[in-house]
Amino acid sequence: MTDSAPTPTVVLVHGAFADAASWSGVIAELQQHGVPVVAPPNPLRGLSADAAYIASVAAQIEGPVVLVGHSYGGAVITVAGVAPNVTGLVYVAAYALEQGESLGELQGRFPASPLVSSLRQATYPVEGGDPAVEVTIVPEAFPGIFAADLPAEDTRVLAVTQRPLAAGAFAETATAAAWRSKPSWAVVAGADQAINPEVERFGAQRAGARTVELDGASHAVALSRPKEVAAVILEAVRAAA
Numbered sequence: 001m002t003d004s005a006p007t008p009t010v011v012l013v014h015g016a017f018a019d020a021a022s023w024s025g026v027i028a029e030l031q032q033h034g035v036p037v038v039a040p041p042n043p044l045r046g047l048s049a050d051a052a053y054i055a056s057v058a059a060q061i062e063g064p065v066v067l068v069g070h071s072y073g074g075a076v077i078t079v080a081g082v083a084p085n086v087t088g089l090v091y092v093a094a095y096a097l098e099q100g101e102s103l104g105e106l107q108g109r110f111p112a113s114p115l116v117s118s119l120r121q122a123t124y125p126v127e128g129g130d131p132a133v134e135v136t137i138v139p140e141a142f143p144g145i146f147a148a149d150l151p152a153e154d155t156r157v158l159a160v161t162q163r164p165l166a167a168g169a170f171a172e173t174a175t176a177a178a179w180r181s182k183p184s185w186a187v188v189a190g191a192d193q194a195i196n197p198e199v200e201r202f203g204a205q206r207a208g209a210r211t212v213e214l215d216g217a218s219h220a221v222a223l224s225r226p227k228e229v230a231a232v233i234l235e236a237v238r239a240a241a
Contacts, residue, residue: 008064008087008240010233012039013054013080015071015094016165017137017146017194018158018220022070025226026233033230035237042073044134044165047103047172051079058083066236067178069094070222071195072165074203075103081178087240089182089207090233093189093221096203097174104170107199114145115194122164134164137194145193147220158220179207185236186211187221187229194219210235 010030012023020039030037040057043050054076058065064087069077074094081089095103118141123131137145142159143152150158186204188197190213197213204211212232214225222229 005241006063007035008066008237009036009038009061010066010068010237011054011058011061012037013067013069013073013076014039014042015069015073016044016135016169017142017162018070019161019163022220022222024223026222026230029226029230030233033234035234042076044072044163044169046166046169047075047079048175050076050169051175055080055083058086061085064240066090066233066240068092068233068236071095071219072103072169075174078178079174079176081182082176086178086182088236089179089184089209090236091184091186091200091204091207091209092229092232093187093192093195093200093217093219094203095195095199096179096184096186096207096209097177098206099175099177099180100173102171102173105173106203107196110196110198110202113193113196114141118145121167124164124166133167135167136162136164145219147218147223148191148193149216149218149224150220154223177207179209183236183239184209185232187232188213189217189219189221190215191217192219192221
């Protein structure tokens with residue numbers, strides 16, 4: 001990047017059933033273009049708490065920030081994106097919520113994806129309270145639902161390294177919709193089996209996002225199509241700079 005204005009830092013926010021390594025190919029592409037990148041861990045414990053953490057990460061970065069969210073990470077950046085130095089939002093196979101809306105409410109407007117019937121519940125301890133419920137994808141179903149366009153040997157690893165999402169996150173409502181005041185971009189995964197692509201299209205259109213749809217792309221689009229995903233992020237970075 002050669003603009004005289006400071007190059008925005010890209011903060012990549014992973015979603016449920018994944019970790020920051022899911023951005024590895026995208027990170028490599030952005031670094032080749034001289035774009036500073038941070039890929040923090042998303043706690044996956046609840047929308048308000050996760051958004052507060054990501055907002056704190058953004059607030060401690062000097063200069064402008066472009067937030068990028070995959071899947072549930074899209075809901076997180078929707079709330080965290082109100083941080084003053086956030087200059088753009090990029091949704092990658094993601095939820096773009098309206099203020100006062102929950103993941104469950106948005107999903108409920110469209111036919112359910114195969115993910116819904118393939119979640120496995122477990123519990124985790126909560127200090128001072130009863131155990132809470134978290135969910136992961138049944139390992140046998142993971143390849144087809146999450147990453148059908150990746151090699152089988154890769155999906156077997158991803159299936160056993162997935163990070164669980166607190167079940168309560170599905171009902172928690174967004175306290176803000178940063179896309180109402182910040183420009184946004186979106187990547188729709190055309191063959192997504194985790195989020196109905198119609199959910200992605202609807203959210204992107206409602207947000208007024210500049211949208212690219214990748215035909216045949218699975219939910220793991222950042223891993224399977226890193227160049228195309230990075231190209232959309234670079235457009236957001238250039239616009240912010």
